[in-house]
Amino acid sequence: MASVKVTSQDVARRAGVSQPTVSRVFTPGVKVSSAMEAKVRRAAEELGYRPNTLARSLITGQSMTIGLIVAYFDNPFYVEALEKLSRALKDKGYNIMIFMAANHAGDVDQVVQDLLDHQVDGIILASVSTSSDLTARLNEEGVPLILFNRGHSDKSLSAVTSANRAGGAKVAEFLLAGGHERMAHISGWQGASTGRDRCDGFVSALQAKGKEPLAVVDGLFSREAAAAATRSFFSAAETPDAIFVGNDHTAFAVLEVLRGELGLDVGQDVSVIGYDDVAMSAWPSFDLTTVRQPANRMVDAVVAQLIAQIEGRATEPRQIEIDGPLIVRGSARKPEGWVE
Amino acid sequence: MASVKVTSQDVARRAGVSQPTVSRVFTPGVKVSSAMEAKVRRAAEELGYRPNTLARSLITGQSMTIGLIVAYFDNPFYVEALEKLSRALKDKGYNIMIFMAANHAGDVDQVVQDLLDHQVDGIILASVSTSSDLTARLNEEGVPLILFNRGHSDKSLSAVTSANRAGGAKVAEFLLAGGHERMAHISGWQGASTGRDRCDGFVSALQAKGKEPLAVVDGLFSREAAAAATRSFFSAAETPDAIFVGNDHTAFAVLEVLRGELGLDVGQDVSVIGYDDVAMSAWPSFDLTTVRQPANRMVDAVVAQLIAQIEGRATEPRQIEIDGPLIVRGSARKPEGWVE
């Protein structure tokens, strides 16, 4: 019940050594004679001593904590990323302080301040953006920030994304090769670089082959918006024979409208392609052709770059793009003679 | 670039006051004359000062941080809970340090130690359990721990669950009222109280009406295990006309096997009922009848109880059960004359 905090001082007394010696034993990479080490470890064991990381951080200026800011977890891609990030950072000795923030700069800035107050060593922004004011402040304080799955025009920010333009282009080429004629796009939110880049890549690749998309609608990364867009496509005179959707999570809503409300045979009457390759896309219920965002490699890149900046090995911010393959499943008609 | 840390000392000099006066201005509920306050605030503003919460925590013994340990996010129920927990705790002024842990006591204990080293004020365990050794140690250190969605035989631990036995019973009664004859159960993992209680409630309620379940298999909260169990049910001589599954996430796998591989009309040929009522259960692809776990109320209860224990208002641990309704959708045959 009563909080029995054991300090290095207590251990020192019991082991008959000085307090800094105790500290040295618990600081990796500091030399202590094995005799001392043994005495101290035994005393510590007996008392149940563990170093107070707060006190340590106060001195070293390193909290070994990374702040993670996420807007929402509706999209399972971010859930998968969180899981991987958590494990990857833990492996490197870092802990995660997590915050949910509304996706507008004001709220994000507020949360970043909170994190700075906690002396985090670095910050990861997943699916949100921040103001340039704050970026400047972060630079001043020497706390690196990195964007996950978002690009940014400010090249003083590090960012890791997949190759979204290239991904959009792959979709266009696959659909063209499959003989599709009327390709619509329900884009990701145009306020986000991912939404814009996938869209640009797709449209540009079509145009490069002398084709125009049948329609392009901003699906806002929202199931409801995507479902509404799908209905509107099929109440028009000319209906699409393929729909490229800005991410898997919203593509599922599109599939449901097509199969359920419209009674279409997806993959036959109409092709659907998503983006992300979240685990659910492989479920039989969806069987979605999609562009994979390699979450593992993206996470590894984020962690490596962030830690490099924290440790001063990388002073320059980097924008890293990771390429991902098109994963072909049943939701889209395959080109003739298609081989895996 | 260079880390320009502004301390209360800097602010004090600039404002021409003592350092503790600066501290007082930034400590809520401490009296300062408005003249002082104004001077200090202006100086702080000009220098961009913000208090260092680490230093504060070192003295007060309160980190205003809660440790959250989660085993996995495959089940979206935990994702929803994390999102709500994060926002609820933030509202109360607490931050979350999150860890993923493998679901065996050794790893969990390790992570709990980590959290204690960081002087967290309380710990939430979601979907994992801990050893009694550690429980004792936590009591000693005065750090409250609470289980989310797991019960525990040790009544010195607080826990928040839904009324799992009652929920299982509701399912049995609904299926019986619907005239089902051969009811199978793919239970949640029997190593977890939630899995056991739902199972017990279901079976007991059947037996109370003089019925026995056709079959009960441990689905381990795993999609693969649940799918395998489903296949085995339908390769037996007597096949079920209803399957109660331990949670929604695994029920989706059951639905897919029934509809896809077995070509059955779910809701007509066979009824399926899940547990949780995650958002996806309402999607047209699944349309799953399920027992709702009221995540909002469960989260509110966890936060209230944990904070009460932290602040010393509640010295007694509590086991809280929250009741949830059966949500009737298309995956199960309804009793005659059923009204919502």
Place this chain on the structure above:
DNA sequence: GTGAAAGCGCTAACAA
């Protein structure tokens, strides 16, 4: 390699 002394940035106890 070890101990003594200093101090991270802050709050708490005490005078003034």
Place this chain on the structure above:
DNA sequence: TTGTTAGCGCTTTCAC
């Protein structure tokens, strides 16, 4: 109310 003094638990000089 405000300033002075002390000290949270630890790491980091600096002598020895």
